[in-house]
Amino acid sequence: MTLEERQKEFVEIVKQHERLILKVCALYSDAGSDGLKDLYQEAVCALWEAYPSYRGDSRLSTWIFSVTRFTILNQIRKNRLKIIPLESEHEMVAAHSETTIATEELRSALERLQTDEKDMMVMWLEGFDLDEIASAVGMKYGAVATRLTRIKMKLKAMMNPNK
Amino acid sequence: MNDIDNDLHELYGRFGQEMEQVELPTEGELMHLLQSRSSLAPSPGRKRRRLWWSVAASVALLAVVGTAVLLRHDSSEQTLVAEASNMPREAVTAPELPDLAEPPAATEHEVVASTAEQPSYTRCKVVRMNPLPSVGSAASTTTAIPPQAMAQPLPEMTALMPDTALADTLAMASQQADTASATLGTEHPIADYPDKEAMMVKDTIVKNPNNDLKAAKSKKTARKRGKKKNLWERNKENKDVETIMVPHNNAGGSQQIYIGNGHFQQIRFF
Known part of the structure; x- marks a missing residue:
């Protein structure tokens, strides 16, 4: 298979999972619409670099989720070290206000969870099986089921504090 | 529990709808992106050369540190003699x-x-x-x-x-x-x-x-x-x-x- 053929094959895969990649970018970062596109491109490049190492052990969507999540967190960690000039800070605030209500609501709810809890919740919301979640977070099936129930209770208390 | 499940799925559904509105790169743009990244990525030969350079630099650093430690050891011995004999350090010969x-x-x-x-x-x-x-x-x-x-x-x-x-x-x-x-x-x-x-x-x-x-x-x-x-x-x-x-x-x-x-x-x- 030539390089171009491999690129075409990969682009098809990315197009099939583009919404998953975008959702992970949106949930694991607080970037605005422009920043979100940049992160999406970074994630696609990281997936392309990691693509030869994909052996088909897990489902393709699970692999894409893991690589994208890792790339986004890595990118955020790098960007924290950068000094942001005042002008661009204003731009960032403006871009942030453009993000929609549901995204902000979900993001603020997930932000209060621990990292592994957030991973499990996002995967569950995205429709992954408990087996896939268990293999992704390195836990047993039963433990994941129990943790998910507790996380839901926690989220319920956070989202409806008066009930 | 079903309530919270429904609430979360509803919220996630709305979030998904919002994400649908975001414009993403087309296939052509993605291909162009991959091609530009591929040209920037280091070749295997370049990677190997970089590895050898890092190994050589580590060895050189070790040699410098070792020499410095040895020199320091000699000078400290000289200092010890100077202190013991209440003499200036320069007067003590190595x-x-x-x-x-x-x-x-x-x-x-x-x-x-x-x-x-x-x-x-x-x-x-x-x-x-x-x-x-x-x-x-x-x-x-x-x-x-x-x-x-x-x-x-x-x-x-x-x-x-x-x-x-x-x-x-x-x-x-x-x-x-x-x-x-x-x-x-x-x-x-x-x-x-x-x-x-x-x-x-x-x-x-x-x-x-x-x-x-x-x-x-x-x-x-x-x-x-x-x-x-x-x-x-x-x-x-x-x-x-x-x-x-x-x-x-x-x-x-x-x-x-x-x-x-x-x-x-x-x-x-x-």
């Missing part, structure tokens, strides 16, 4: 390195108390015969060192002996060597030698617990003889023996001996 061309069992041991510039310190040479007598075997000691070999006073020693500091040191060493001999319970040949003072310093060299262990050539034989254990146990009982004990083959090493009145004598072995 110790001469042993001539490696000569066999290790040299017939000459030089004991440097200090430099000749300082009147209260001296420099002397002690000549000894090889092989060294082993601890705990009086018979072999007697045969190993002919008394007549040590009987003649050494020229340099004679010339510099007026120095009282060295004499005190040697007297102290003599006392401690006697104690050591008594502790070890062996017949020591020192009393037989006329040039006792010269032998005292040599005696500190001679008293090496590992002489017999090395001669034994195997740990098993050494254990059978039981020399090491017994000797170290005895040394623990007598601290004076420990302070005067000089390790075997201590060429290049040094030892400080307290000579009284707040003075230390630096003895260096070449």
Whole structure:
């Protein structure tokens, strides 16, 4: 298979999972619409670099989720070290206000969870099986089921504090 | 539980709808992105070269650090001598390195108390015969060192002996060597030698617990003889023996001996 053929094959895969990649970018970062596109491109490049190492052990969507999540967190960690000039800070605030209500609501709810809890919740919301979640977070099936129930209770208390 | 499930799914559904509205790159744009990234990515050969460069840099860094440590060690030894002799550091000359061309069992041991510039310190040479007598075997000691070999006073020693500091040191060493001999319970040949003072310093060299262990050539034989254990146990009982004990083959090493009145004598072995 030539390089171009491999690129075409990969682009098809990315197009099939583009919404998953975008959702992970949106949930694991607080970037605005422009920043979100940049992160999406970074994630696609990281997936392309990691693509030869994909052996088909897990489902393709699970692999894409893991690589994208890792790339986004890595990118955020790098960007924290950068000094942001005042002008661009204003731009960032403006871009942030453009993000929609549901995204902000979900993001603020997930932000209060621990990292592994957030991973499990996002995967569950995205429709992954408990087996896939268990293999992704390195836990047993039963433990994941129990943790998910507790996380839901926690989220319920956070989202409806008066009930 | 179903309520929260429904709420979360509803919220996630709305979030998904919002994400649908975000414009993403087309297939052509993605292909262009991948092609531009592929050209920027380092080739395997470049990666290999980078690895070799990093290895070479690490080795060079290690060499520099090692040299610095060695240099520091030399200079610190010089500082030690300067401090012990209350002299400026520049006045203390660096110790001469042993001539490696000569066999290790040299017939000459030089004991440097200090430099000749300082009147209260001296420099002397002690000549000894090889092989060294082993601890705990009086018979072999007697045969190993002919008394007549040590009987003649050494020229340099004679010339510099007026120095009282060295004499005190040697007297102290003599006392401690006697104690050591008594502790070890062996017949020591020192009393037989006329040039006792010269032998005292040599005696500190001679008293090496590992002489017999090395001669034994195997740990098993050494254990059978039981020399090491017994000797170290005895040394623990007598601290004076420990302070005067000089390790075997201590060429290049040094030892400080307290000579009284707040003075230390630096003895260096070449």
